Amino acid sequence: MKKLILSLSMLSFIVLSVVASANEGSDTLEFKTDAQRSQYQQLTEELRCPKCQNQNIADSNAPIAKDLRNEVHRLILEGDDADQIVDFMVERYGNFVVYKPKFDPSTYLLWLGPAIIALIGLIIVVLSARKKRKEESTDSAVLSQEEKNQLSHILSEDEK
């Protein structure tokens, strides 16, 4: 019985220390309100880590990502809104750090490009469809004077 208790307490000790070490890596940040916490979560998911380029700063373990998370935390506590924080990051790390870049002259092409290409495609389709319909209608229904003469000539030959 004593042995069982001993081994159980050993086990719980191991489990607890594993849990504790797993928590060690994550940030334990304090927020005044839940709104601030969710703002923090949203922003760290939308900002891209400049070092480990295919991760957002929430997912990345790079030291720079940690620094940026701390900075987001600090700015939120200072009362900055999301736009101000994104501007702060872009000012330092360029448009690279935002997965959703701002709509400004340097990104017009990026934002409008797909729409423009779709529009051009649509225009081409409409124009070519119209042209085709026009050709078809002139081909089938309306005959020129010369064609009419030819037709009547052929028909009259058949009658002979």
Next chain:
Amino acid sequence: MKRVLLFLPLIIAAAIGVILFWGLGNDPTKLDSARIDDPLPLFSLPSLQNPERLLSQEDVKGKVSLLNVWATWCPSCRVEHPYLLKIAKQYGVPVIGLNYKDERESAKNWLVQLGNPYLFNIFDEKGKLGLDLGVYGAPETYIVDKKGIVRYRHVGVVDEQVWKSILEPRIKQYSKQG
């Protein structure tokens, strides 16, 4: 006219090919600094060697200089260190150190052991100036002009090739300007 239009897809495909081929040669881990052509961020940080002495952006003005971001925990910094010594001694370009998120004692030891190419070192323990500057990994080397405006950033090791083909020509160019 119609015949020419038939070649349009080929032309577009070729253009995309050229763009993609050009993209192959680019290193995606090297980002353009957002600070280019901006003045250095304002700062007030102690000197590495002399904690009493506060340094500011004013100390980085006057001459075209290299601002080198380094730390003792950064292996590539050790690789480029001999070349920084050469730049400072042989080419006479002022090299200013930004000791980034480091420990003061280990940084001082490093300079004693490996030699000191730096005019002075800004001790940025928390990485505050690094963050304001947009540093995302050491080593990084910036060209700062006479007026304290950031002109260029090189990410990675500075060696003979980087110095000859990138840094030296730019330093000469900015030295000529007023």
